[in-house]
Amino acid sequence: MPDGLRRGVTAPRSHTRRRSVALATGLVLAVVGGTAVAVDGGLLSFGSSCWDSSVRLRIAAAPGIAPALKDAADYARDNDVTSDGSCLDIRVSAQDTYKITDALRSKSKSATDFEVWVPDSSVWVNRVTADGQSVPVTPAGNVAISPVGVAMIPTAAKSLGWPRKTYSWTELAGATMTSDRLKLGAGDPSRSATGLLALTQLAETAGRTKGGDTLAAATAKALSQRTSDSDSQLLDTLPRDLSGTEQGNPKRNQALILSEQAAFAYNASADSGDDLDLFYPKDGAPRLDHPFALVDEPTLTTDESRAALRFMTLLGEPQGRKILEKHGFRTDEDDIPAETVAGAGGRAPQPYKDVPERPATDKAVEEALGMWTITVQSARLTTVVDASSSMSDPVPGTSESRMNVTKAALLQALATFTPEDEIGLWKFSTKLDGKRDYRVLVPTDRLGDQVGGTTQRDRLSAAFSDLKPVKNGATGLYDTTLAAYKAATAAYTKGKFNAVVLLTDGVNEDPGSISRSRLIAELREATDPQRPVPLIAIAVGPAADKNELNKIAEATGGSGHLVTDPSQIHSVILKAVVQAGDKS
Incomplete structure (x- = not known):
């Protein structure tokens, strides 16, 4: 056990290999x-x-x-x-x-x-x-392993009970958010695998607890103010003297989301003699697998x-x-050199061998990256929901209607947005407002704004909950899509992720609407690469035409998606955000 050893000791070792990193x-x-x-x-x-x-x-x-x-x-x-x-x-x-x-x-x-x-x-x-x-x-194959943890300057680690006290990812995040003297820095998850894997693990862990989505989003927002492009740049944000007065400098970080190897290299080359201490989360440290x-x-x-x-x-x-x-670096998951852990600032009983119970899936990584994109940039989303009569049809395998499950998914998504995000709600069918197929239920505004004695978030929550299918209503898809898109581009907000999120369970059923070819042509004409507003079109249920929606969305730089279960809507939105960001 790496008790008391510090700095990297690299004498040759002989051992019986078990699960080696590189393939035979x-x-x-x-x-x-x-x-x-x-x-x-x-x-x-x-x-x-x-x-x-x-x-x-x-x-x-x-x-x-x-x-x-x-x-x-x-x-x-x-x-x-x-x-x-x-x-x-x-x-x-x-x-x-x-x-x-x-x-x-x-x-x-x-x-x-x-x-x-x-x-x-x-x-x-x-x-x-x-x-x-x-x-x-x-x-x-893979050639080396390095787990991701939270490295701290000695005074900060001591204040949290290092090495005896252990923390989960959410507990570590909470500790850094509740102390003004403990600033946490991280690699930008869009550019750093260390930051992305930690954020994914935090989101996965938090998502299993009540209010966890909000905590994960809040942590991402806090991290966004203190991110760096790389580990080397991140390490430069530490106080120059880890035991000096500069550790109270608000521009300096006292804790970093860092790989074991990066902490090892820093400690091996540090001039101060005060090495970083490393916390290994007790719910498992994700691995850089090289x-x-x-x-x-x-x-x-x-x-x-x-x-x-x-x-x-x-x-x-x-x-x-x-x-x-x-x-x-580690070269074997089962035979971990004590010198490596100790050199990185780890020490028993920190759980340096533990891995997450469930390794992050590609889907989880995409969702975490989508949450990061929305949280960091802040979002301006116009949500457009199909209220045609077919939305009352049941979701296969459940007793819930498509509309009820869609509302639940939208309310879940709403909880992850911050007060700075701007969200609005339209619904559509046919002839909902005179000759128009759509109606604006809640204009797109900041969730934290006060409106008539309540907040925009509360107004949206109530409007989502009140959504109901229109009896005998058909799907007025084309006219609604064009109107919502033109409104969103006219109200484009610089510095935010602007998008239209369209949810429908059918195809266009309004014979008096514009044609699909004209819709696509007008969407292309309204699109401005300097002011991108991608259309995220989500086909809900078997009657929706994902291919058609994808062709329409692609005209704006957006994408079409199919969900067989409306409960998948939240994750699809996050995935679509990542795709839209890649194209911009």
């Missing part, structure tokens, strides 16, 4: 096309004349792991490590992962400047592979693919693991 060589070589060759076959050989036919590889690596990979590349070079008899000439460059992600997704010229990509987390690889238009990446991926693998030569995988397997061998552990 034979398995890895079978993963990528054209490289299914075993080591015992002699293709990955060693020889003194290997530099006559060396293979050069360029690796773009997350800044945290780049120094370790450079040391491993030096080891391979100094020891004539070979692949197919050729030496490995590995060139590693540290590059911000979010920038590489953007380059791969946009297919920019810089996306082909390297053959291998080692980001800090699989969340980035998943975002690239989910985008069918991006440069393809082929994950081959995937190793080939970039545009079909264009690589066989020699390049095999050389890349040879370098990856080197990282899983004893000398490679030793190099990674020297830099503060």
Whole structure:
């Protein structure tokens, strides 16, 4: 147990390996096309004349792991490590992962400047592979682990009972929000996997408690005032003297959401002698898993693919693991060096081995990122709800109508918005207001504004609750969509995430409305890239046409979505926000 040890001690260790991070060589070589060759076959050989036919590889690596990979590349070079008899000439460059992600997704010229990509987390690889238009990446395994916790300056950690007292993610967030002397900083979740995984875990944990959604949104709002693009920039926000008077400076952070490895590296290089202390949340620390991926693998030569995988397997061998552990990384989930934990500022009984009960899913990550986008920017959303008679139909498998479940989902979503967000409500059917198919129930305003003795939030809550299907009402989709969109673009608010959220369970049933082609043409004409207002169109139930809604929404830079159960509406809105942000 890492009791009392501080700073990184990196003496070689011998141990029986169990679940190693990197995949076994034979398995890895079978993963990528054209490289299914075993080591015992002699293709990955060693020889003194290997530099006559060396293979050069360029690796773009997350800044945290780049120094370790450079040391491993030096080891391979100094020891004539070979692949197919050729030496490995590995060139590693540290590059911000979010920038590489953007380059791969946009297919920019810089996306082909390297053959291998080692980001800090699989969340980035998943975002690239989910985008069918991006440069393809082929994950081959994972090379290192680093859990995410909350690092604090010694006085702050002591005030919270470190190391004896343990906290959940929500308890840690609550502790930092209730103390004016404990400012919490984090990496921007849209640019930092550390920040995104922590926010996802917080949202997942908070979502299982009453009022948890509000706490998660409030925490995100507080974090948004103290975010940095990277761990290195985040560490610069600490007081220059961890034991000095500057720790009371309101511009400085006393606590940081940080990876174990980043805390280890900071403590190893700190001049002050006062290391950071690290809290490991008792409900589990999410992991940075450092995937190793080939970039545009079909264009690589066989020699390049095999050389890349040879370098990856080197990282899983004893000398490679030793190099990674020297830099503060874990290489095995079951055999954690005490020196790594202690060097990062961890100490028993902090639960440094615990992982979340349920690993974050891609859906949970997208929802957390959507919540972040809305919370940080603040949102201006015009919500347009179908009130046609078919909304009284039951949701399959329940006794609830589509309208009742939709109302519940909207009320759930409303609870996550802050007083600075602007939300409004329209409903539509056919001929609801004279010849118009729609009616504005609550104009779009700040939720915190007082209106006639009550707040905008209370007005919306009441209006959502009062929504009812119109008897014999049809779906006046086209005219309503155009009217709501023109109103939203005319009232565009700079600095906020502006959007129209349309929910319908059917297709257009108003014979006197404009045509779909004219609707799309007018939406395109009303769209201004400098003042984006994406239409988020949600098809509810089997009668809605998701493809049609998607074509309509795409004219505005938005997207169409299908939910079979209206209770999915909240998560779909958050997902759509992320997609809209990617396009802007």
